[in-house]
Amino acid sequence: MPWCDDCDRFLSPSTVTTDGTCPTCGRTVEVGEVAKAAAEEEEFPPVPWHLKLLAVLIVIYLLYRLFQALAWLVS
Numbered sequence: 221m222p223w224c225d226d227c228d229r230f231l232s233p234s235t236v237t238t239d240g241t242c243p244t245c246g247r248t249v250e251v252g253e254v255a256k257a258a259a260e261e262e263e264f265p266p267v268p269w270h271l272k273l274l275a276v277l278i279v280i281y282l283l284y285r286l287f288q289a290l291a292w293l294v295s
């Protein structure tokens with residue numbers, strides 16, 4: 221995955237310009253030719269179960285807070 225130091229973020233290979241520079245700041249990004257070819261073929265690893273559990277708990281919590289806020293609004 222190409223990484224831009226200036227923007228502090230990963231860039232998807234399709235957003236990096238053809239000459240290997242960041243579309244945001246124009247700086248040359250670290251693509252890594254071998255890693256780039258491998259990354260395009262490689263699939264994302266499966267999401268760990270505890271991350272799914274965390275996501276579900278966050279959604280439940282946010283819904284709880286949403287209903288709490290709605291109950292506060294109508295009271």
Ligand SMILES: [Zn+2]
Binds near residue numbers: 226242246
């Ligand atoms: Zn950049």
